[in-house]
Amino acid sequence: MKKKFISMLALVSMLFIYGCTNLTENVLDEASVAGLSSRQAADGILAPVYARLPDIFLHTNYFNIQEISTDEAILPYRGGTDWGDNGIYLAMHQHTTTSTDPNLNNTWNLILQGVSRSITAINTLPTLNDAVTKTYLAEARGMRAYYSMLTLDLFGVVFVKDDVGATSTILRGDQAVEYIKSELLAVEPNLETTVGPGRLTKGAVWGLLARLYLNAAVYRDRYAAQFTFKSEDMDKVIEYTDKIISSGQYQLSRDFFSIFNSDNHDNKELIFAVDQRADLNGHNRMAYFSISGDQFPIPAYPLANGTDGPGITPDYYQSWAKAYAPKDPSVDPRFYKQNLTIYSNPADSCVAEADFNINRGILRGQQYGLIRRNGVFLKCPDGKYKVGKLFSDTRNRPTLAVNFTEQIDFSVAGSNYNTGYRVEKYEFSKKSVSGRNFGEADIVILRLADVYLMRAEAKLRKSGDAASALADVNTVRAARTATTPPPALSAMTLDLLFRERGFELYWEAQRRTDMIRFGKYEDTWTEKSNSNKMKRLFPIPQTAIDGASNLPGYLIQNESY
Structure with a gap:
């Protein structure tokens, strides 16, 4: 099926029109192409749903937003000649980004194109007569929920509609959380277990649900002085992380860096990732950035x-x-x-x-x-x-x-x-066509170590169960036995867990979300002293605001921008 995805993606890739708020794209009805079976058409309809992920995870898009805005990464104006880019990377780090930032605009457009393509697939797949369409439909709907998680986390909004030509309803706060939750729960029964990590599986949805419940306190009350982590939310984090761990399908890697090797697609620690294998035209640039x-x-x-x-x-x-x-x-x-x-x-x-x-x-x-x-x-x-x-x-x-x-x-x-x-x-990548721009390592979205750390955090936040949280953290540390593993920790607190997430998940585009949840995003670090809590959200791109100007009050800019 992978090869079919590639050929069909080539067929439809030029037929998309960039859009922002209205999520409108014109898509070829692949079923009408002469000679295609329903299965081939289904492959071609689903492929574009995933095809925006490599662009979203480009080093200057989502990675930049999630890492350079934090205490983990900084990108100066190198030598006074490189990476100046009108100061956008300096502003990202100092929390002075504006609504005209081109990388924010790119990321916004790409995510919403992913939503649009998902909606197209949701509407088109049921017209095909092939058994696989039930699973594909669940994947498309689940990916729409995942893209919605990204817009909620970054911009505080979720766009909801089922008809590509309709105007979206905009959800924020608790309504947005409940919508994403209901979508992920609806698709989970119809997903496969063994087609990952480049496609959505049951395990991936369990992990996304755990991540959603863990961050729900932030999403419900974005600018709170202190977040309220509900006990029932933490119970759900534990429930879904338990499902992943007890499934036996995933395994912590003995060699930490093998998780990020150019042949990592079959690494058992990966649960959900951006498929970047060479025959899928992978082009991540994380290795040379x-x-x-x-x-x-x-x-x-x-x-x-x-x-x-x-x-x-x-x-x-x-x-x-x-x-x-x-x-x-x-x-x-x-x-x-x-x-x-x-x-x-x-x-x-x-x-x-x-x-x-x-x-x-x-x-x-x-x-x-x-x-x-x-x-x-x-x-x-x-x-x-x-x-x-x-x-x-x-x-x-x-x-x-x-x-x-x-x-x-x-x-x-x-x-x-x-x-x-x-x-x-x-x-x-030693096999890539350029050796530089076309990295073949799958970009990690979710892996098993994160699942253990999420469960540890939920246990700490729910009942202060430091012993169980410590056991989960030490399980991850002890697994790296290709060389001498790091020494076991003897105590566990939320601050120590935040530090541990920084050690385990650095450079994986999680730091900003973690810093906000742990109440550290307004702290001071190298070249950053801005303590404005309104910067927990990024500005909605000005192009999107302008594009919705014919609908007064429809798309409102986030506060402080």
Whole structure:
């Protein structure tokens, strides 16, 4: 079926019209195409429902919104020449984003196109005579609910309609929560269990329900001084996380970084993910976004380098350093994985192509890698690739070492190309057609470790059951046995759980939602002092407001924008 998805997606991909509030798209009726069976038509109708996910999860869209707005990531104006973009990344980090931010606009449009495509599928699939349509219909309706979760979380609104040509009803607060909940509950019985992680399954819906119930207190009263986590909501979080864990279908990975390898589609820890395999034209750029422009991870691609994008803030790094002091945080295998042995053995400076892999995790200090001169990698006399200290040659600064520093900020010195520890969580693809822009690693939306951590949080919030919460957290920590796992914790509080979510889920586009739920989004961190609680929501793009101007009072801008 995967191949059918691809061919049908190619057929229909050019037939969509960008829309905002009215969610209107013109879609070819695939069933009318000569020679197609009902099954082929069904495949072609469902494929576009998922097809917006890779664009939503592009590094400058959802990732930017969820990470650079937090204490975890910061993206300065590198060297005064790169990543300036009219200050939008500085504003995102400082919570001064405006309604004209192009990345917000892109994300809004893409999510609502996902909603629109879901509605089209919901209306079209019942006309086809194939047994698979029952499952596909459930997936399309469930994906509409997932896209609605995104608009609720980011912008505080949900658009509801069943007819593509109708005007949506806008829901907020408790009404929006109840609508999404009812949709997910309605589709769960008709979903499959074994077609994931790139498609919606029962396990994925259980996880989304758990996530919805966990954040319901925030969604019901967005600007509360203190959120009220209802006991019955926490019971539901525990119920749905129990379902996932007891199903036996998913498994915590022994090797933490294998969860983010380019072949992670079959990793048993993944529950729901953006399918990015090569034959689906995957194009995630997570592997090259953060690292240096002088880091070249693949010998076969002398143009595949990093972008000197975001680094982690000193505040976030210190959460690791303080947790493990006096030991180095690398005692936790989630923090760092050494692949280049030149770090530990300076004599090992010639590496065979098949053995060359850059280090993973949080990268600090002097970086080593392939040495490139005039567009060609240098080789040793034995034909292996020369590996040595890296300098900022691509930036025309050959004396500036690629030596990542803890300090990074918006000052001239703090915005240089070497500032900030970097993140290489997702693996560069060695088979991709470019080695750079077309990453093959599935982008994680939901995985089993998060399920354990959600259950731990619900137990703490419901009854203060620290012992059970501690057991769940330590289960996740103890699972990483490919190397020495991190030491077990001896106590558990909400603050420690927040820290643990930061250690486990960094760079996975969850930080903003977590910070809001834990009451930390108004805190002060590197280059951010804005404590306005109205910034818990982003502005509705001005283009959407303008587009709805013919309906007075229909789409109201979020407060403070």
